Amino acid sequence: MLVGQNEKVQTEQWKIATHVVELESSIIREILKISSQPGVISFAGGLPAPELFPMEELREAMEIVVTKHGAPAFQYTLSRGIPQLRELLAERATAYDTATSVDNILITAGAQQAIELVARAFIDRGDYIITEYPTYVGALQAFNYYQAKYATVEMDAEGMIPERAEEKILKYEPKLIYTVSNFQNPTGITMSENRRVKLIELAARHNIPIIDDNSYGDIRFAGQPVPSLKSLGGDRVIALRSFSKIIAPGLRLGWMNGPESIMGYFERVKQCTDLHTNTLCQYLIYEFISAGKLEAHIARIIKDYRAKRDLMVQTMRDNFPEGIRWTEPEGGLFLWVELPEHMSAKELLPKAVAMKVAYVYGEPFFPDGQGQNTLRLNFSNATHDNIVEGITRLAELLKENM
Numbered sequence: 001m002l003v004g005q006n007e008k009v010q011t012e013q014w015k016i017a018t019h020v021v022e023l024e025s026s027i028i029r030e031i032l033k034i035s036s037q038p039g040v041i042s043f044a045g046g047l048p049a050p051e052l053f054p055m056e057e058l059r060e061a062m063e064i065v066v067t068k069h070g071a072p073a074f075q076y077t078l079s080r081g082i083p084q085l086r087e088l089l090a091e092r093a094t095a096y097d098t099a100t101s102v103d104n105i106l107i108t109a110g111a112q113q114a115i116e117l118v119a120r121a122f123i124d125r126g127d128y129i130i131t132e133y134p135t136y137v138g139a140l141q142a143f144n145y146y147q148a149k150y151a152t153v154e155m156d157a158e159g160m161i162p163e164r165a166e167e168k169i170l171k172y173e174p175k176l177i178y179t180v181s182n183f184q185n186p187t188g189i190t191m192s193e194n195r196r197v198k199l200i201e202l203a204a205r206h207n208i209p210i211i212d213d214n215s216y217g218d219i220r221f222a223g224q225p226v227p228s229l230k231s232l233g234g235d236r237v238i239a240l241r242s243f244s245k246i247i248a249p250g251l252r253l254g255w256m257n258g259p260e261s262i263m264g265y266f267e268r269v270k271q272c273t274d275l276h277t278n279t280l281c282q283y284l285i286y287e288f289i290s291a292g293k294l295e296a297h298i299a300r301i302i303k304d305y306r307a308k309r310d311l312m313v314q315t316m317r318d319n320f321p322e323g324i325r326w327t328e329p330e331g332g333l334f335l336w337v338e339l340p341e342h343m344s345a346k347e348l349l350p351k352a353v354a355m356k357v358a359y360v361y362g363e364p365f366f367p368d369g370q371g372q373n374t375l376r377l378n379f380s381n382a383t384h385d386n387i388v389e390g391i392t393r394l395a396e397l398l399k400e401n402m
C-alpha cells in the first residue's frame with residue numbers, strides 16, 4: 001500500500017497563494033445556482049438562445065474538417081492560431097471595419113481569455129485601469145487576479161463621459177482604458193460616435209491603449225451602426241472579439257486585433273497559458289464561415305433577440321410601477337434597471353426567487369460594490385411566454401416593495 005493512500009489529507013493546510021485565496025468567487029455564478037432551481041424563470045444568466053445554435057451547419061462544417069483537413073485539425077498548432085482562420089478574420093475586418101493584416105490577429109479561447117492576456121501583459125500589482133461604472137464583471141475578475149485598481153468613469157446614454165475619464169487619467173495614471181463599447185454588459189449602453197472620437201483623442205493625448213471589448217458589436221437590432229473604436233483609433237485600440245454570441249459560447253473561440261508591434265507579447269503570454277486555442281474548433285469555425293454561413297446566422301439571431309427585447313420592454317412598460325427606469329438597448333443581450341434609491345435589488349432577490357423569477361443584482365458590476373438599486377435582465381435566453389410571465393411576476397414584486 002502506498003503511504004497516505006487511506007489517510008485523510010489536510011488540504012486546508014496547503015499553502016495556496018495569498019492572492020488566490022483572496023479571490024472572490026463570482027457572485028453571478030452563485031446567483032445562477034439559485035436561479036437554476038426548477039420552475040424559476042431566469043433573466044440572470046448571459047446565455048445565448050440554445051435553439052438558435054446552427055447545429056446542422058456546424059455538423060456539415062465538422063464533416064469537412066474531418067474529411068478535408070484530417071490530422072492537422074487534431075494536431076498542435078501555432079500560439080497565434082491557425083493561419084487560415086487568422087487570414088479570414090483579417091480579410092473580414094478589412095472589408096467591414098478597418099485595414100487589418102494577419103499579423104494583427106491572435107486567436108483566443110473566447111474574449112474572456114483575451115481580457116486575461118491583456119491583464120497578464122500589462123498589469124503590475126496596484127496599477128490602475130479605467131473602466132466604465134458599472135462594467136463587465138468577468139473583466140473585473142481577470143483584472144483582480146493581478147491586483148489591479150480601478151479608476152471608474154460614470155456613463156450616460158452615450159457611454160463613458162470623456163471629461164471624467166480625463167480627470168481620472170490625470171489623477172491615477174492608468175495603464176489601460178477598458179470599455180465595452182457596444183451594447184455593454186451590464187447596461188446595454190452603446191458609446192456614441194462623438195464619444196468614441198473623444199476617447200481616442202484622450203488615449204492619444206496620454207498615450208494609453210484602449211481595450212475595446214467588442215463582444216456584442218455584431219448583434220445590433222435597432223438604431224444606426226456606429227464606427228468601431230478600432231476603425232477610428234487604429235493602433236491605439238486593441239479590439240477583443242468573440243464567436244460566443246454569434247455562433248456558440250461552448251466553442252470557446254474569440255480573437256484579438258491589435259498593433260502588430262505588441263502581438264508578440266500576447267503570443268508569449270498565451271504560450272504560458274495554454275500553448276494555443278483548440279485546433280479543432282478553429283478549423284470548424286473556419287469552415288463554417290468559409291461556407292458563407294455566418295451572415296445568415298447572425299441575421300437569425302438579430303431577428304430573434306429584437307423580438308425578445310421588444311416583448312420584454314413592452315411588458316415592463318405595461319406593468320412596472322412608476323419610479324423605475326430602464327435602458328432600451330439597440331443590440332446585445334441585456335437591459336439595465338434602476339429602482340428608486342432606497343430599494344436594494346440584492347435584498348429583493350430571495351423574494352423574487354420565491355416568486356420563481358430571477359435576475360442579477362447590480363453590485364458585482366461596480367468595482368466599489370455600489371449600485372444597490374440596480375439590476376440586470378437578460379432577454380436572449382427565455383421564451384416569449386416566460387418573458388411575459390417573468391416580467392409580470394417581477395412587476396408584482398416591485399409594486400409590493402416600492
Ligand SMILES: Cc1ncc(COP(=O)(O)O)c(C=O)c1O
Pocket residue numbers: 046109110111112113136138180185213215241242243244249253254
Ligand atoms: C463584455 C463581455 N466580454 C467578454 C465576455 C466573455 O465571453 P467569451 O465567451 O467570448 O469568453 C462576455 C461574456 O458574457 C462579456 O459579456
